[in-house]
Amino acid sequence: MEPTQQRDQLYFFDTTLRDGEQSPGCSMTFEEKLSLAHGLAELGVDILEAGFAVASEGDFHSIASIAKAVRGPVIASLARARRQDIELAAKAVEPAKRPRIHVFLASSDLHLEYKLKIARAEAIAQAGESVRLARSYVDDVEFSPEDATRSDHDFLCQMVSVAIEAGATTINVPDTVGYATPHEYGDLFRMLRKRVPGAENVIFSSHCHDDLGLAVANSLAAIEAGVRQVECTINGIGERAGNAALEEIAAALHVRADQYPVRNNIVLDRIYSVSQLLASVISFSPSPNKAVVGINAFAHEAGIHQHGVLSNPLTYEIMTPASVGVPGNRMVLGKHSGRRAMAHRLRELGYDLAPEDLDIAYVAFTELADRKKVVYDQDLINLVSHHRRHHDL
Ligand code: KIV
Numbered sequence: 186m187e188p189t190q191q192r193d194q195l196y197f198f199d200t201t202l203r204d205g206e207q208s209p210g211c212s213m214t215f216e217e218k219l220s221l222a223h224g225l226a227e228l229g230v231d232i233l234e235a236g237f238a239v240a241s242e243g244d245f246h247s248i249a250s251i252a253k254a255v256r257g258p259v260i261a262s263l264a265r266a267r268r269q270d271i272e273l274a275a276k277a278v279e280p281a282k283r284p285r286i287h288v289f290l291a292s293s294d295l296h297l298e299y300k301l302k303i304a305r306a307e308a309i310a311q312a313g314e315s316v317r318l319a320r321s322y323v324d325d326v327e328f329s330p331e332d333a334t335r336s337d338h339d340f341l342c343q344m345v346s347v348a349i350e351a352g353a354t355t356i357n358v359p360d361t362v363g364y365a366t367p368h369e370y371g372d373l374f375r376m377l378r379k380r381v382p383g384a385e386n387v388i389f390s391s392h393c394h395d396d397l398g399l400a401v402a403n404s405l406a407a408i409e410a411g412v413r414q415v416e417c418t419i420n421g422i423g424e425r426a427g428n429a430a431l432e433e434i435a436a437a438l439h440v441r442a443d444q445y446p447v448r449n450n451i452v453l454d455r456i457y458s459v460s461q462l463l464a465s466v467i468s469f470s471p472s473p474n475k476a477v478v479g480i481n482a483f484a485h486e487a488g489i490h491q492h493g494v495l496s497n498p499l500t501y502e503i504m505t506p507a508s509v510g511v512p513g514n515r516m517v518l519g520k521h522s523g524r525r526a527m528a529h530r531l532r533e534l535g536y537d538l539a540p541e542d543l544d545i546a547y548v549a550f551t552e553l554a555d556r557k558k559v560v561y562d563q564d565l566i567n568l569v570s571h572h573r574r575h576h577d578l
């Protein structure tokens with residue numbers, strides 16, 4: 186895409202504090218939620234789903250406090266398509282400058298029959314009534330047909346039409362169980378935008394789970410299909426395999442801006458600190474190889490790669506660590522590392538060896554690296570000291 190071409194605004198809807206928190210090991214205290222909410226606001230998320238008001242008194246209190254204290258994003262609460270849920274959600278988000286109620290109701294026959302035990306007609310009526318009720322409290326109402334990607338298309342269109350007619354301003358189409366493939370998910374939006382009356386007056390939104398590892402790919406496919414809100418979580422935390430990772434979507438849009446006709450408000454270089462803040466609050470860190478924020482995301486061990494990166498980082502890095510707030514790349518010294526990376530690290534440690542001494546040190550280094558999985562700074566220092574004593578290095 187040409188840089189001069191018109192770019193639409195893409196809204197980031199963060200659900201770390203709601204869908205993210207709903208996963209094992211991710212429960213957060215009120216103080217932790219509040220501090221994360223401030224971090225998310227500084228990160229530039231447009232909509233912050235602070236919780237599910239009816240879920241517990243604690244959740245209600247967190248949403249209400251975030252709505253009062255956090256300025257910037259729209260503050261949302263989730264609600265089932267039930268009066269009590271919607272009333273509580275409305276009360277929780279009331280202090281917000283820009284409140285949103287997010288109503289959801291299953292649209293797949295599987296969920297209607299086995300979970301809700303209601304017929305399609307009843308679901309349609311509930312969708313309309315609940316969106317209308319939510320609209321009586323706030324102007325900004327999001328509707329999600331849960332399990333949309335396993336729903337009958339005609340029925341899905343009918344439910345979405347009713348929700349729009351009742352006043353929904355955002356239509357979120359959840360891939361609740363991470364079942365969709367990118368093409369299919371994009372086509373689903375194309376179909377809805379074409380067939381549903383009033384579709385041009387609402388914002389369509391993606392909400393992807395990662396059961397097949399496709400959550401980010403599906404979100405990007407949705408953007409290609411005209412979606413202008415993406416729902417996601419920090420570090421991709423969420424039910425089962427998680428939700429689409431905010432940092433991966435934001436990085437992809439930044440690095441491949443040529444592919445997506447959108448702009449967004451994410452302050453990219455705050456990503457790492459928010460990721461770290463979340464990791465310090467929940468019981469696990471992102472996996473080491475996690476894109477963008479994992480400890481290995483900017484680490485290089487192979488000699489060829491280290492040589493390339495030391496000559497020009499662009500050889501093996503598609504974005505700078507600083508662009509996403511990571512302090513720097515890391516040369517990990519191990520058995521795959523080359524002489525140049527070892528020499529570089531030794532220089533950083535204050536040892537500027539002559540070429541022939543480097544040869545000796547490198548032989549000792551490779552022997553050590555074969556025995557140890559990682560060669561740490563102290564190993565290198567010991568190695569040089571030992572050789573200085575015994576071989577006059
Ligand atoms: O995955 C899902 O369907 C959800 C909805 C409640 C939006 O999280």
Ligand code: ZN
Pocket residue numbers: 204359361392394424
């Ligand atoms: Zn979800």
